Amino acid sequence: MEADVHNTNAPVENGSLAPVDRLRHERSDSPTPGLVEGTEPGAGQDSAMFVHAQSFEDLTADDGEQEQELSEEGTDGTLETQEQESGESRDGGGESGEAQDTQAEEEQEDEEAQSSGGRDKEEDVTSEAWRRHRKHVFVLSEAGKPIYSRYGTEEALSSTMGVMMALVSFVEAEKNVIRSIHAEDYKVVFLRKSPLVLVGVSRTRQSERELTRELLYIYYQIISLLTLTQLNHIFQHKQNYDLRRLLAGSEHLTDNLLRLLDRDPGLLLSAVTCLPLPSSSRDVISSSLQAAKAKSLVFSILLAGNRLVTLVRKKDQFLHHMDLHLLFNLVGSSSSFREGEGWTPICLPKFNTAGFFHAHISYLEPASDLCLILVSTDREDFFNLSDCKRRFLERLRRRSAYQALQEALRTPSYSVSQVGIAELRHFVYKSKSSGLYTSPEIPIPYQSEEEQERLMGLYQYLHSCMHHPTRPLRSIYRCGERENLLAWVTSGFELYLCFSPLGTKEQAMAAISKLLKWIRKEEDRLFILSPQTY
Amino acid sequence: MSSHRVDAKVVMLGKESVGKTSLVERFVHHRFLVGPYQNTIGAAFVAKPVQVGDKVVTLGIWDTAGSERYEAMSRIYYRGAKAAIVCYDLTDSSSFLRVRFWVKELQNCEEHCKIYLCGTKNDLVEADRSVRQVDYHDVQDFADEIKAQLFETSSKTGANVDKLFQKVAVDFNSTAFQVLTEEKGVDLGQKKDAYFYSCCHH
Ligand SMILES: Nc1nc2c(ncn2[C@@H]2O[C@H](COP(=O)(O)OP(=O)(O)OP(=O)(O)O)[C@@H](O)[C@H]2O)c(=O)[nH]1
Ligand SMILES: [Mg+2]
Numbered sequence: 001m002e003a004d005v006h007n008t009n010a011p012v013e014n015g016s017l018a019p020v021d022r023l024r025h026e027r028s029d030s031p032t033p034g035l036v037e038g039t040e041p042g043a044g045q046d047s048a049m050f051v052h053a054q055s056f057e058d059l060t061a062d063d064g065e066q067e068q069e070l071s072e073e074g075t076d077g078t079l080e081t082q083e084q085e086s087g088e089s090r091d092g093g094g095e096s097g098e099a100q101d102t103q104a105e106e107e108q109e110d111e112e113a114q115s116s117g118g119r120d121k122e123e124d125v126t127s128e129a130w131r132r133h134r135k136h137v138f139v140l141s142e143a144g145k146p147i148y149s150r151y152g153t154e155e156a157l158s159s160t161m162g163v164m165m166a167l168v169s170f171v172e173a174e175k176n177v178i179r180s181i182h183a184e185d186y187k188v189v190f191l192r193k194s195p196l197v198l199v200g201v202s203r204t205r206q207s208e209r210e211l212t213r214e215l216l217y218i219y220y221q222i223i224s225l226l227t228l229t230q231l232n233h234i235f236q237h238k239q240n241y242d243l244r245r246l247l248a249g250s251e252h253l254t255d256n257l258l259r260l261l262d263r264d265p266g267l268l269l270s271a272v273t274c275l276p277l278p279s280s281s282r283d284v285i286s287s288s289l290q291a292a293k294a295k296s297l298v299f300s301i302l303l304a305g306n307r308l309v310t311l312v313r314k315k316d317q318f319l320h321h322m323d324l325h326l327l328f329n330l331v332g333s334s335s336s337f338r339e340g341e342g343w344t345p346i347c348l349p350k351f352n353t354a355g356f357f358h359a360h361i362s363y364l365e366p367a368s369d370l371c372l373i374l375v376s377t378d379r380e381d382f383f384n385l386s387d388c389k390r391r392f393l394e395r396l397r398r399r400s401a402y403q404a405l406q407e408a409l410r411t412p413s414y415s416v417s418q419v420g421i422a423e424l425r426h427f428v429y430k431s432k433s434s435g436l437y438t439s440p441e442i443p444i445p446y447q448s449e450e451e452q453e454r455l456m457g458l459y460q461y462l463h464s465c466m467h468h469p470t471r472p473l474r475s476i477y478r479c480g481e482r483e484n485l486l487a488w489v490t491s492g493f494e495l496y497l498c499f500s501p502l503g504t505k506e507q508a509m510a511a512i513s514k515l516l517k518w519i520r521k522e523e524d525r526l527f528i529l530s531p532q533t534y
Numbered sequence: 535m536s537s538h539r540v541d542a543k544v545v546m547l548g549k550e551s552v553g554k555t556s557l558v559e560r561f562v563h564h565r566f567l568v569g570p571y572q573n574t575i576g577a578a579f580v581a582k583p584v585q586v587g588d589k590v591v592t593l594g595i596w597d598t599a600g601s602e603r604y605e606a607m608s609r610i611y612y613r614g615a616k617a618a619i620v621c622y623d624l625t626d627s628s629s630f631l632r633v634r635f636w637v638k639e640l641q642n643c644e645e646h647c648k649i650y651l652c653g654t655k656n657d658l659v660e661a662d663r664s665v666r667q668v669d670y671h672d673v674q675d676f677a678d679e680i681k682a683q684l685f686e687t688s689s690k691t692g693a694n695v696d697k698l699f700q701k702v703a704v705d706f707n708s709t710a711f712q713v714l715t716e717e718k719g720v721d722l723g724q725k726k727d728a729y730f731y732s733c734c735h736h
Contacts, residue, residue, distance in 0.1 A: 226603065245602055247603065248550060248573075248601050248602065248603070249599070249601045249603075250601075250603070330575065334572055334573075335572045336573070336574045336575045336578065337575070337578070339555060339559060339574075339578045339580065339597065340558075340578040340579050340580035340595075340597065341580070342575060342576055342577070342578050342579075343576050343578070343579060344575050344577065344599075344604075345576060345607055359576075379610055380610065382579065386579075
């Protein structure tokens with residue numbers, strides 16, 4: 001179970017994901033919405049940093065045979081514009097419960113502002129409040145033993161989980177697989193990942209696929225702490241093992257990951273966002289990190305809060321954004337790394353589910369947001385990596401890049417008003433080839449926790465339309481009482497926009513090219529255009 | 535694992551939430567953090583110089599996570615340690631069972647590592663004697679038996695914390711004179727040379 005990861009295992013799971021050295025396309029100054037992948041604003045100049053999923057479909061493809069036959073996104077190349085009604089009726093064609101009235105659902109969501117926040121273990125699981133949580137997540141073993149519950153204690157829920165497992169087994173006895181149950185106002189989604197079973201019960205409008213993908217994140221979160229090899233080993237020896245023993249203290253990581261899934265567009269889009277920084281400064285930081293290398297180092301990652309400053313990787317080794325999100329979550333949900341230099345085993349499941357990497361995690365300064373993660377293959381290499389950090393800091397300080405970085409930290413985001421598009425409130429833009437996205441700060445009407453999650457819910461909804469398994473859309477425009485929404489997807493990028501309800505469709509369509517022009521102008525600052533390797 | 539920056543490797547061991555991190559925080563940063571308990575992930579390393587007479591001894595402290603999940607990893611943290619501070623919570627008798635586990639492990643694998651038993655959260659006991667679940671004299675007997683020293687500390691008030699670490703540094707300093715230090719942990723520089731030699735001797 002201590003088998004370390006060998007870096008010869010290139011994580012290329014899918015031919016199309018191999019980050020080919022792309023031909024250098026001409027970088028257009030005034031990009032058009034029809035840009036091909038690799039030339040869109042934010043596309044890296046050389047090779048990508050990530051094993052990036054080109055599309056949502058790729059992301060889930062390796063996790064379920066059922067995804068294989070899905071039609072490739074946008075192969076027809078035609079642009080469909082869906083008005084609100086037709087967009088929804090299309091969705092509703094599949095399963096019941098999907099095409100709900102927006103307004104009704106929004107009201108529901110308002111009622112339960114309490115759903116997020118701290119972990120209330122004492123919660124009464126027979127209460128109405130417990131039932132009304134927007135999204136429950138349960139993890140259980142195949143023997144039906146509770147492993148994790150988002151709300152309420154696992155003990156209190158053990159009979160519920162027993163019933164869930166009975167249900168799964170009952171269906172499987174007939175050589176079928178239970179995937180989901182659709183009821184009037186909620187969905188129950190099952191993810192079977194032997195030796196674990198994950199169950200989501202959701203009252204959101206997310207599709208079954210999206211919910212499954214969230215469960216997959218939770219599964220990977222558990223794997224990242226234990227490795228799949230160890231997990232299998234445990235349950236082979238003792239079928240009714242109580243896994244909570246080994247996961248003790250990690251519940252808040254899972255809680256926090258679920259919160260990120262509700263709020264962070266990066267997890268939705270399979271992308272990462274960067275700290276805005278002049279490219280000259282970023283290049284100095286990257287090259288300083290590149291110079292501070294060690295034999296066992298595979299990835300050096302500098303974070304500012306939940307934003308990427310830079311990532312340097314071993315040549316030929318690619319990080320999957322899902323693994324990076326797990327690292328973000330690990331760092332973001334624990335103050336443990338603030339006390340000293342952290343040294344922890346971590347499995348990066350999209351790289352290799354069998355072994356542990358060893359991560360040196362530390363903040364550059366005690367009260368700083370800048371966190372350095374050095375991922376190594378050698379668990380004995382702590383002091384060597386500690387020295388890498390020292391060398392990195394020395395270089396950084398000598399070149400005064402540190403000041404520029406501190407400066408940038410003061411404005412970690414930008415306001416949508418800088419873009420100068422009337423009625424535009426917020427947007428999320430993802431460059432597909434780099435796997436990076438940019439988004440302005442959440443504007444005033446959406447700043448409360450509930451409103452922020454509502455906005456995310458709208459993006460999630462758009463996203464699921466754009467990535468519908470059988471009928472993906474290239475664009476969608478919908479008017480609502482509180483905002484108008486537009487989503488636009490090409491082979492190069494994904495764009496989700498939120499306008500005030502006063503805007504018109506013409507304005508919205510015109511905003512696309514205006515926004516792309518702006519992003520092109522700012523791409524040096526907003527993206528990592530020249531990723532480094534060592 | 536060894537470092538040139540450090541004279542003595544010290545490892546903190548004990549069940550989760552007994553207060554290992556709080557002890558290190560108190561000693562290194564002279565503070566006690568209130569707020570929700572944050573379990574340590576993996577382990578955290580801090581180096582802290584301690585004045586012993588006219589000398590400075592730098593302690594390299596490994597604050598390990600108590601979670602069982604990391605048990606398989608624990609060897610790398612205590613290997614070559616000069617001192618182990620094995621902690622238990624004075625208000626939780628189950629935490630003392632874990633002490634016996636760690637003591638056995640150290641006796642089997644690190645015979646040169648000095649053991650310090652540390653009963654934590656003494657402030658709680660002082661505020662209300664009835665919450666004590668681990669008897670002082672029982673532990674003292676156990677300590678005598680295994681030739682360990684016993685401290686009862688409070689990271690909240692700071693009571694006995696400096697005294698504990700000071701004792702670790704003093705003991706290290708005096709034994710460092712008596713016994714020539716045992717073979718050090720693997721130095722990476724050395725490792726490279728060794729590898730080089732074995733290649734040449736093929
Ligand atoms: N009253 C009191 N509480 C303490 C004391 N020391 C620790 N605690 C509390 O006990 C809890 C656990 O403390 P930690 O220091 O994080 O425990 P730990 O041994 O490092 O736990 P792991 O990292 O999970 O192994 C925290 O809520 C602390 O505030 C103490 O001396 N007095
Ligand atoms: Mg701790």
